Amino acid sequence: MSKEPVAVVGIGQTKHVAARRDVSIAGLVREAARRALNDAELTYANIDAVVIGKAPDFFEGVMMPELYLADALGAVGKPMLRVHTAGSVGGSTALVAANLVAARVHGTVLTLAFEKQSESNAMWGLSLPIPFQQPLLAGAGGFFAPHVRAYMRRSGAPDTVGSLVAYKDRRNALKNPYAHLHEHDITLEKVQASPMLWDPIRYSETCPSSDGACAMVLTDRAGAARSPRPPAWMLGGAMRSEPTLFAGKDFVSPQAGKDCAADVYRQARIADPRREIDAVEMYVPFSWYEPMWLENLGFAAEGEGWKLTESGVTELDGELPVNMSGGVLSTNPIGASGMIRFAEAALQVRGQAGEHQVPDAHRVLGHAYGGGSQFFSMWLVGDRPPQT
Amino acid sequence: MPEVLKAPLVVEFPFTRSLGPVQSAFLTGLRERVVLGVRTGDGRVLVPPMEYDPVTAEDLRDLVEVAPTGTVTTWAWNPAPRRGQPLATPFAWALVRLDGADTALLHALDAPGPDAVRTGMRVRVRWAAERTGAITDIACFEPYAGPDLDGREGPAAVTSEPRPHDGQFADPVTGIVAEARLDYVYSPGRAQSAHIHALADRRTVGERCPECHKVYVPPRGACPTCGVATTEQVEVGPRGTVTTYCIVNIKAKNLDIEVPYVYAHIALDGAGLALHGRIGGIPYDQVRMGLRVEPVWTDDARFPDHYRPTGEPDADYDTFKELL
Numbered sequence: 001m002s003k004e005p006v007a008v009v010g011i012g013q014t015k016h017v018a019a020r021r022d023v024s025i026a027g028l029v030r031e032a033a034r035r036a037l038n039d040a041e042l043t044y045a046n047i048d049a050v051v052i053g054k055a056p057d058f059f060e061g062v063m064m065p066e067l068y069l070a071d072a073l074g075a076v077g078k079p080m081l082r083v084h085t086a087g088s089v090g091g092s093t094a095l096v097a098a099n100l101v102a103a104r105v106h107g108t109v110l111t112l113a114f115e116k117q118s119e120s121n122a123m124w125g126l127s128l129p130i131p132f133q134q135p136l137l138a139g140a141g142g143f144f145a146p147h148v149r150a151y152m153r154r155s156g157a158p159d160t161v162g163s164l165v166a167y168k169d170r171r172n173a174l175k176n177p178y179a180h181l182h183e184h185d186i187t188l189e190k191v192q193a194s195p196m197l198w199d200p201i202r203y204s205e206t207c208p209s210s211d212g213a214c215a216m217v218l219t220d221r222a223g224a225a226r227s228p229r230p231p232a233w234m235l236g237g238a239m240r241s242e243p244t245l246f247a248g249k250d251f252v253s254p255q256a257g258k259d260c261a262a263d264v265y266r267q268a269r270i271a272d273p274r275r276e277i278d279a280v281e282m283y284v285p286f287s288w289y290e291p292m293w294l295e296n297l298g299f300a301a302e303g304e305g306w307k308l309t310e311s312g313v314t315e316l317d318g319e320l321p322v323n324m325s326g327g328v329l330s331t332n333p334i335g336a337s338g339m340i341r342f343a344e345a346a347l348q349v350r351g352q353a354g355e356h357q358v359p360d361a362h363r364v365l366g367h368a369y370g371g372g373s374q375f376f377s378m379w380l381v382g383d384r385p386p387q388t
Numbered sequence: 389m390p391e392v393l394k395a396p397l398v399v400e401f402p403f404t405r406s407l408g409p410v411q412s413a414f415l416t417g418l419r420e421r422v423v424l425g426v427r428t429g430d431g432r433v434l435v436p437p438m439e440y441d442p443v444t445a446e447d448l449r450d451l452v453e454v455a456p457t458g459t460v461t462t463w464a465w466n467p468a469p470r471r472g473q474p475l476a477t478p479f480a481w482a483l484v485r486l487d488g489a490d491t492a493l494l495h496a497l498d499a500p501g502p503d504a505v506r507t508g509m510r511v512r513v514r515w516a517a518e519r520t521g522a523i524t525d526i527a528c529f530e531p532y533a534g535p536d537l538d539g540r541e542g543p544a545a546v547t548s549e550p551r552p553h554d555g556q557f558a559d560p561v562t563g564i565v566a567e568a569r570l571d572y573v574y575s576p577g578r579a580q581s582a583h584i585h586a587l588a589d590r591r592t593v594g595e596r597c598p599e600c601h602k603v604y605v606p607p608r609g610a611c612p613t614c615g616v617a618t619t620e621q622v623e624v625g626p627r628g629t630v631t632t633y634c635i636v637n638i639k640a641k642n643l644d645i646e647v648p649y650v651y652a653h654i655a656l657d658g659a660g661l662a663l664h665g666r667i668g669g670i671p672y673d674q675v676r677m678g679l680r681v682e683p684v685w686t687d688d689a690r691f692p693d694h695y696r697p698t699g700e701p702d703a704d705y706d707t708f709k710e711l712l
Contacts, residue, residue, distance in 0.1 A: 021563060024408030026439050044445045061403035061568045071438060074445035119404045131395035131574050132584050134664070134691045135643070138636045138651040145634030146653050150712040153632070153677060153705070199635035199648075243612040247602035247660030248710060 003102040005385050007224035007231035008346040010040030010217030016180040016331045019118035020211040025065060026072035029114045032213035033073055040217040041228045044074025048106035053083040053093030053113040054335030059120035073110065087370025089113060090214065090338025091377030095237045097218050108223050114213035115333035138198060141206055145198035147251040148288040152200065154252060157291060157306035159200060163191045164309055165287035166205045166329055172316055173326025175355035180210040180331040205287035212333035214340045232346035235386050236267030237379035244372040251373055257296040260376040268380045273298045279321040279348055279358045281341040282367040285328045290314065297367065316356065324356040338368030342379055349383040393581045400569035410439045412562050413451055413555030418525035421515055424553055425454050425489050433550050435489035452550035454488035456513035457532060461485050461492045465502040474528050480505045484529055488550035496528040521561030579609035590685055592656055596620045602660030625656035629703040630679040631712045635672055650675045654695055655711040662711050669696030678702035
């Protein structure tokens with residue numbers, strides 16, 4: 001028996017900011033959920049199950065927050081699932097929800113992810129003082145910066161590429177009303193002049209710390225037929241994981257990322273992603289990850305990803321726009337960041353991305369990763385139902 | 389077999405919470421010795437109040453004031469209070485349905501012993517002397533035999549009917565700090581313990597996987613890719629190669645290292661993957677991929693303080709490109 005096609009019929013986000021002191025965590029997730037329901041013209045009564053994700057509980061220090069969020073999300077009397085896969089969690093949460101629809105377990109599922117970073121301390125949550133272990137001698141950027149240098153060595157990329165990505169994403173964010181950073185006076189010179197924190201990563205090439213939530217309503221073919229607005233259809237979705245650290249791990253282009261993308265393309269019958277996919281929302285917390293993931297996801301040959309960035313292919317008006325929303329570089333409520341990628345991909349194929357809409361976006365990839373390049377989740381959405 | 393290490397691991401952090409409108413009114417009310425509940429769509433009064441209706445999921449904003457007296461609906465005796473609990477002497481954990489409420493609030497009940505506690509007994513709030521807008525503004529509940537349901541000083545009405553309240557107070561509490569603390573005993577296990585014992589002799593010992601033959605440093609007791617136990621101990625280093633690195637220009641809060649400094653991945657000779665360390669003894673801007681280094685120990689440290697150049701020629705990229 002073939003799978004049930006899965007459609008996105010509702011999308012909601014909060015305006016992402018540094019600190020939402022006016023709402024509780026429940027109030028924050030509720031805001032995104034209500035916007036997604038309103039977009040779908042549905043109520044909680046139409047929802048069969050709720051699938052929620054966030055980064056580690058240690059971030060806000062609320063253990064199993066899904067328990068207390070059941071009321072806010074209308075989940076009382078319904079199945080509610082919590083997903084956790086570190087930074088990729090927003091994506092894998094959406095996929096768990098999508099799989100419930102695809103398997104015909106539920107007809108309509110509300111999926112949601114959030115982080116209230118202002119009430120947390122991510123650095124602390126990720127670097128507990130484990131006895132006998134040598135402490136990490138650098139911050140989060142210090143963990144990733146050596147991998148960026150490895151990429152530069154391997155690809156021969158000029159050291160200007162990282163700034164180009166940051167400049168592009170921050171300009172794209174100006175067209176996205178929900179983005180956290182709106183740097184109206186951004187210039188390439190300002191990015192290039194920003195302090196070098198963890199050489200080769202500059203301050204302006206790092207992501208902010210945000211409070212925010214993102215929600216989607218996923219439904220089956222019958223639900224999509226009732227949708228007041230064009231649905232986005234899932235054409236393929238996959239997750240992969242690998243150990244954080246192992247002998248032979250390729251941090252520049254992890255095998256799990258390649259395998260995950262290949263699985264999505266196989267499901268969606270994509271032979272040449274560079275030609276057949278119109279745009280990408282990928283998880284780029286440090287600017288250099290754009291060229292790295294372009295290669296990992298098969299949009300460029302190994303060592304060639306930076307050429308797409310440098311030649312403007314990934315600009316909003318380029319041949320393969322990347323992070324039209326401004327991306328993680330402009331908005332990073334960690335647990336929600338992956339779902340925002342997935343939701344922004346869906347907004348594009350629905351033609352509802354507003355000022356950062358890409359014309360003729362028929363197939364768009366949403367991508368997330370997390371846990372020191374340990375977890376990967378991706379989906380490809382289209383404006384037409386999957387061929388069955 | 390060498391001793392398996394153990395040590396306490398204390399995890400504590402002062403988390404902040406934004407309260408939102410309903411919890412803000414509730415906690416500010418406690419500061420003013422007013423207990424607020426919220427009325428649901430079906431007319432019930434929830435104490436403590438919730439932001440959203442557990443039945444209909446609607447917004448709940450219809451605040452009411454209930455009495456500081458109530459009835460124990462169930463309880464459990466706590467003979468040995470722990471740090472951070474409301475009372476230092478043995479007490480009952482009690483669910484108390486305050487007069488006017490339809491749900492019960494969990495708190496401590498101060499009583500001389502379990503024989504003095506029963507379901508259905510009447511209790512009242514004992515207010516803390518210093519109140520800040522927190523659940524601890526209720527110091528605890530205490531047994532109560534009086535007729536005054538209102539419980540406050542003065543000629544207040546004897547009533548159990550909840551009274552509407554606008555939730556408005558001067559200088560409302562909008563956020564709280566929630567101190568969290570977890571006490572663990574951490575053990576790194578057999579393999580890492582052996583590794584740590586060897587470090588005391590300034591030797592770096594890993595374990596070789598019997599299937600892929602790669603040497604894990606520090607060892608984990610199993611190979612994460614082959615999924616088999618590792619037992620063969622292998623000494624690696626002490627010299628190694630810088631495979632990649634970054635230059636840290638910002639001071640980390642908890643580190644007393646002068647910036648800039650180089651944070652590097654170092655593949656010790658014979659190791660199957662790189663470990664992390666600081667590079668010293670060379671200007672930071674002269675560090676490069678392929679630089680040959682050796683550990684520098686200080687007297688009492690468990691780990692090398694840093695690594696310094698050996699003076700050997702740089703390693704060829706092809707020899708370490710799999711170890712970045």
